[in-house]
Amino acid sequence: MAMYNDKVMEHFMNPHNAGTMENPDAVGSYGSPVCGDMMEISLKIEDNVIVDAKFKTFGCGSAIASSSVATEMIKGKTLEAALELTNKNFIDELGGLPGPKIHCSVLAEQAVKKAIYDYASKNGLELEGLKGFDPNAEEDDHHHQVEEE
Amino acid sequence: MAMYNDKVMEHFMNPHNAGTMENPDAVGSYGSPVCGDMMEISLKIEDNVIVDAKFKTFGCGSAIASSSVATEMIKGKTLEAALELTNKNFIDELGGLPGPKIHCSVLAEQAVKKAIYDYASKNGLELEGLKGFDPNAEEDDHHHQVEEE
């Protein structure tokens, strides 16, 4: 028995897209001392399509694995399509996460959103998927919210 | 390890003087439901000397062993000498009794005293050792008294 399933372990032990890139077009970071995780996503974007993504994460197995699948899943997607991805999609892709670790996947969703928000602001883009998104929202909110589950 | 020492066990398993006699010269019984023991001592007395003693006891190992040594020790003794014997003597003879079982040896002392008292009353004897002896004393008294130890 293990805490995480094989797929999570694979993404955690051999994460995809770990590291940084030269001159990213967008960067977004998300995390807080309270949840104990911090994630930074860098994107290369061409014609509103994410052509490359990298992450740097300080966090547990679930945070690292979520970072890995999230960067993998947004690659090749339009910004709008990437914004539609939620932590649920990452969890599904990972084949599930243990209950107390669900919130770590929210981290990835939020970091992606922040990176795209960064890009949209710099380039004056109005994206449907960013409506209502508050980049300065208290980072602990999702944490408490999710822990109630 | 055993609850009782070998000497006690020997007197308990093969008690001396167990049973009754024909036409005893004196009988004394002592015991109470509270201590859970009852002992009856019968004596044959010639010239103020105990020539034979028998006991019947309903009681634990310690009560039976005490009955055995008590009857053994009083045989051949004058009434005065027998009255001088205390439960302490029986315990010594037995090589010791476990703490919570000390009171069972008091039983033997009291039964002996009651038997001699019975003989003294029937024969109008005044015995030094019976001074202050109350044959109707509450039988539970010694019990509580001794348990305090």
Add this chain to the structure above:
Amino acid sequence: MRQVYLDYSATTPVKKEVLDEMLPYFTEKFGNPSSLYGIGLNAKSDLSQARAKVAKLIGADEREIYFTSCGTEADNWAVIGTARAKKSKGNHIITSKIEHHALLHTCEYLEKEGFKVTYLDVDEKGRISLEELENAITDETILISIMFVNNEIGTIQPIKEIGEIAKKHKIWFHTDAVQALGNVPIDVRELGIDMMSMSAHKIYGPKGVGALYVKKGVVIPSFMNGGAQENKRRAGTENMAGIIGFAKAAELAGENLELHRKKISELRDYFAKELTTRLEDVDINGDMEHRHPGNINLTFNYAEGEALLLYMDARGIAASTGSACSSASFTPSHVLRAIGLPLEKVYSSIRFTIGDFTTKEDVDYAIEEIVKIVEKLRGFSAFNKERTW
């Protein structure tokens, strides 16, 4: 000399199959189930399988089983836990006069804190009256705790009916099933039980491990404060080997229940019949209809209990006067008193329990020896048919 153990209610030896399952948990599989690495996570998963096995024996869900260090802890926890959880509702507890000391002394402890406890009487067979139970209920009643099977006389209580009364009045129902487990069929749902105490060493598992079944929805605070073990409800590093042993014992008990019951009750009936016919003035205490299949409690009038035990011990036969826990304290059995026995009969009573390793030869040997012993002790007893206190 033959050794004949007839005290399975005091404790049982650990079965070989049980010990075999336990052994790896002392050495290779020694991980702490709270640890995040391999041997810890394996321990955690084995723990949950163990929980499932115990749950299965009583028809419960795995998540309703909380391991404890013994039946005593389970009793303390259920009663004190309820007292703490329900103190705003009321302060009245109903139990019986023949409970194990683990229950009675816990109730006495709470009485000192101001709780009110009703100790129900039992009839001469050791059963409570359902009517008295129902009459004892007040608005303040927060718990009914009635043991499943009595440890001295083996009497089985009307558990299902008690469960129904408890449910009707919305009162939690706890039962001490330490002697029932593995000896009578138990389905906690069908019987309407909210909490139930168990102990491994009475069902051929190791000493030092027990469990409390706590029905989903029944919430009592921890008795042991500390780490987050047992779903945060019982702190302390888990006794892994013990728990694994308990689970295996529970599994075996479930598989063998009918055979076990049949085998031991037949031997028990034979034993009782022989002794009561071959000796005069031997009484059977308790209820032959509602009874632990291996238990028989006999009064050998005019022969004293401790003396009987020691003479039997000298012949290799192990039995007890009442519960093991109180045999060292030499106080007359509160259970035998409660069914109305006068003191001299209490002092002459012995509990025998037949178990899985008892053979016909054992029983035959015991009968022969006991007959001789009783006759010997009666021979120089201060009491007889005519004379008693």
Add this chain to the structure above:
Amino acid sequence: MRQVYLDYSATTPVKKEVLDEMLPYFTEKFGNPSSLYGIGLNAKSDLSQARAKVAKLIGADEREIYFTSCGTEADNWAVIGTARAKKSKGNHIITSKIEHHALLHTCEYLEKEGFKVTYLDVDEKGRISLEELENAITDETILISIMFVNNEIGTIQPIKEIGEIAKKHKIWFHTDAVQALGNVPIDVRELGIDMMSMSAHKIYGPKGVGALYVKKGVVIPSFMNGGAQENKRRAGTENMAGIIGFAKAAELAGENLELHRKKISELRDYFAKELTTRLEDVDINGDMEHRHPGNINLTFNYAEGEALLLYMDARGIAASTGSACSSASFTPSHVLRAIGLPLEKVYSSIRFTIGDFTTKEDVDYAIEEIVKIVEKLRGFSAFNKERTW
């Protein structure tokens, strides 16, 4: 793959000599020590020898040792027992911020009942201030409970000085010595300890058995109500095999104490030195002077703790973030917070404990692997020298 267990503070495997002594108590020697016949009386006598062995390790008298089901129970009993025994004297307890949850949660439980608890600060090395302790004492103070050795950072408290202060003010002094036992010399008389908690599974004994030392003259009520076991102070059928194992483990610990201390502290020092020189930005937490001989607690800045543990586990290395009991709950260590570590350092800290079965090869292997793992995790960490929360 090599398996390197470096978490001896979480739990230890049972030593072969210990298990060998335990085994007969599951099968032939299964008697209940409260029973009056042969195997019961033998168990009783073995129990008292076991008590003597544990007593010897700490300089106590046999009658001052009460067996419990674990260290947690001993802590609960000492604190709640004192609260009940001394409630007419006062309602104030002094403890520290870095106690084990078994102590802290018990204090919190009592706070809900109205008790006042002072949680002393510790300095950056994890030691309390004797001056603050003395200043915290009021007329209402009934207990000082300060742990002997901390389970996360290994810091040893000035126990003797605390004992003197307690004595001066006539206050009972309890210490949780679960991590100290078998690792530091203990003489309860010399140290002025009134109550002391112990646990077998930290000294190569079985899980599920512990003890509370209670000095003659110190009287606290039972925590577990029921039978008359443990001189009427702890009910429940004795975990014989467990107790025998505990005693053997205590005996071995006493015999090997100096060798054990020397061996594990040398390996520990080597391990810490290699890691702190071969890797940048690794901090040692705690106090190198007053420390558990096998403990080292390291902050691998910028690498996250759970990730570190899992990567290590994948390479066969077992260690932990703080105490095992809380590792599953993912809450940042209260101990590391109390010594002043910011959260990001707390999240990057790992406790290693070297034990009797650790070899130089194990340590060398672990060093190599940990260096690689830390470098890998730092390679894609969101944090570094320049950037943190």
